[in-house]
Amino acid sequence: MTRPSSRVLRGAPVDRVREALRTRDPLPSGRGFAGRIADPPGRSGPVLVRDVLGREPLFVEREPLALDAVDPTAPDNWSFDRGDLADPVSVPAGSVVSRAGVERVWTLPDDGPAEPDHGQAAVDAALDASLNELTTGGDLAVAFSGGVDSAVVAALAHEALGDDAVACTARSETLPAAELEDAERVATEIGITHETATFSELDDPNFVANDDDRCYHCRTMRLGRMYETARELGIDTVCDGTNADDPGEGHRPGLRAVEELDVFSPLLDAGIAKDEVRAIADAYGLSVADKPSMACLSSRIPTGLEVTEERLTRVEKAERVLREWGFEGFRVRDHDGLARVEIAPDELDRALDPAFAEAVHEHLTDVGFEYVTLDMAGYRTGSVSPDGNAEVEGGDNAGADGDSNLDIGRTYPH
Template identity: 45%
Template sequence: MIQEKLNQLRSIFEEMDTALIAYSGGIDSTLVAKVAFDALGDRSMAITAVSPSLLPEELDDAQQQAQIIGIKHELIETEEMNNPNYTSNPVNRCYFCKSELHDKLKPLAIERGYLYVIDGVNADDLQDYRPGIQAAKERGARSPLAEIGITKAEIREMTKILGLPWWDKPSQPCLSSRFPYGEEITYEKLYRVGRAEIFLRKMGYSNLRVRSHGDTAKIELLPEQINDFVLKTNLSEVVTHFQSLGFTDVTLDLEGYRSGKLNQVIFSPQEVKA
């Protein structure tokens, strides 16, 4: 089944002739970039949007992965932070982010002669609350992973089949997802959340979130890591570092990390998929 879906994905790109990939460096868009390059070679190109909501370390990863794949890779700057519909952080914030991205990508694709703009939306994303998907659709983007019904777990399997070393890379959505809806997003808040997460990553906790609630940081770790964190970590060092970033209080979420947790204000916990 996995190999069959991978073959279908290749066939989609072979039929496209040219493709421009909205490439974040995450595992989904990186698989798309890899298969597109294998099918189209120099008739494919990956574009990464650079903004304050993208960690510099994630940008470095994206550049290194594109180099390993061999695909042409360029950066563009997006300006969603200039849009109060985005920075006010409404429940459909992602719609305005993706609108800004695809309003940049579509004319670029036309200018460069790429017939399609492709994103990394997968089948699981369609089951979650993702208003950005609609923004991309409105601007003509295609989502081959979702079209075929490829899930996140299958993406990891395909990435492993293709021999790419980042098959187990944790998901890393934009830093704006760390704020409860309605809390204003600023450059300073994005920076401190990002640096707080990098600090914990360097301690060995790769799959985590630091949620911002005003000036309080809430650390979410995998449930199985919480006990070791409490018992083995120098907690005062963590607090001191977070306070140096501008947080006044630091808490630990005892439920643990669960992607999409902030969507509970929109849906019941049973309705929030991931």
Template identity: 40%
Template sequence: MSSVSENANLLIDHLRPLGRVVIAFSGGVDSSVVAAAAALAGLDSAIAVTGHSASVPEWQIDWAKRIASQIGIDHQIVDTREGERASYVRNDSKRCFYCKQTLYQTLATLAVRYDGAVILSGTNADDLGDYRPGIEAGNLASVKTPLADLGLGKQDVRELARHFKLDNAELPASPCLASRISYGVAVTPDRLDRIERAEAWLRGQGFSDLRVRLHADELARVELLPSEQDRLRENRLAERMNQFFRSLGFQFVTVDVEGLRSGSLNQVLVGFDLTRPSTSTSTGTAR
């Protein structure tokens, strides 16, 4: 087993021959480790690019700015406009593919401006074992995945983040807001905004890692760490949460007793054809 310093040198050496890179930079731990290694590799140029759209909460944009500044890498924020694509809005099982395809098309335009720079993502080795249609979009766009290529998984990446002394080394993973919406329910700016505000409210009450999932009929399903679920029963917090969520436009609110589970919406993919339109794609919001 390699030490963290050996993995750091391995990653830096892996990037050095690339010369010029454009990094798909969310501000999360994975892409931050790639950006930090690129900055240390002495490349001709390295730029971190953060996609901005309604599916990206503002706190993540703030983290991206903060970490890029800490690393000392050039940073750009670009509008990706995936919400203008009908294939993305309808939210079938390939939604992530269409989203990433839009992002990588934007990055490809930037790469040409930087003398044919190589596009990099923060995909790690453990991501390859999950349902990730976005990885397919990256493969088609010739995006390089240095962490996965070197066999570095989630735990390795966390260790590297600590090794590079990144401020987000302990930051929980937080996929885009669209990933909270159940397949077949249309992705709309209103729904994304409600999810962002609902999750911000929960964080404001002191909850740490969490998700607010949106299902058909405007049902909000809250996933919290099992160790934090009892807090909802204290000081009428569950009642306050229910009132606030309903004021946002959610019609039903429930707490998942199984707790936080990454990718829990993918469970419905087994045995279902979710590339077909659903009857739950209304874009309206009952208030």
């Protein structure tokens, strides 16, 4: 078993985290934090901590939590990487873990009815924080899918750096043609220089195997190609659109690649969550302010079934048909030749029409599927992912490692 990194605390400085333990301040820093505090104030013995927004991943072995005699903060019992542990569970955001169990220390305040200008003030503060982050890095390339997160970073970078900022879109078999066209359009809308970096995930057998870490392999290749393109342009820094909500959302191993390759994530560093990202996009007048997140095409293929060009192509063609028919929330999952069509609940009535059923069967068999089914549970993210409740967004965000939340039934008394 691999021991956790010698860097025992990620994110905010240790002094700020110790003070947050003392005061229960939920947001002591613009950055998140996670890791081990050896001498926490008001507590005996070391503790593991994770900030209230879950912006940094943190995992602990399940067994030590059930055994009072075992210290969950011992080096072999916790890690920033779930792959280091035999039976990992995610430390809940806002919690402290020690020999005594799990204590929920930090919660977001309930502000009650907001003042009319409160929301705009929060957006303005988030804008200032992001611009400050960007202006410290010099020339940079933005990993750009054209989704709302990367579009906001590109707009901020263009405002802060002008021609010294470039948007770069990774072009491969997993990116739908419509998404590439969208990225080109949004870059023009922003006014930022737009480059494409072409590569193929199918060159990597680890990606093709489609195991639990597919998104890690994809993101490593994608960002590696981005760095190559950036260096060709004389740029050393690559940034992405990972926001403060991303690290705590389900099974998203792509964030590990972001950390390993030292990608700059200004929204994450400034503590900007998804709602604030959309508000900033709206303030800039970006057409993608309300655009839903879009996962890459490989997310339509169940874990364990190989990713092939044939499967990616027929999924893209099938989804193009649904898009042209006016559906907004949908996925076509490829179960080795069987198409499982998911339609958003508020659009299911249209999908249940016999004429639609006949037409979708005809079109989807034409693009290569043998059988076509309609999933009566409707569209939901991650229905073919390892834990069944999170879809890895392979385009706009890096994603983060995730696991089922740790059971906090054993807690400190309050």
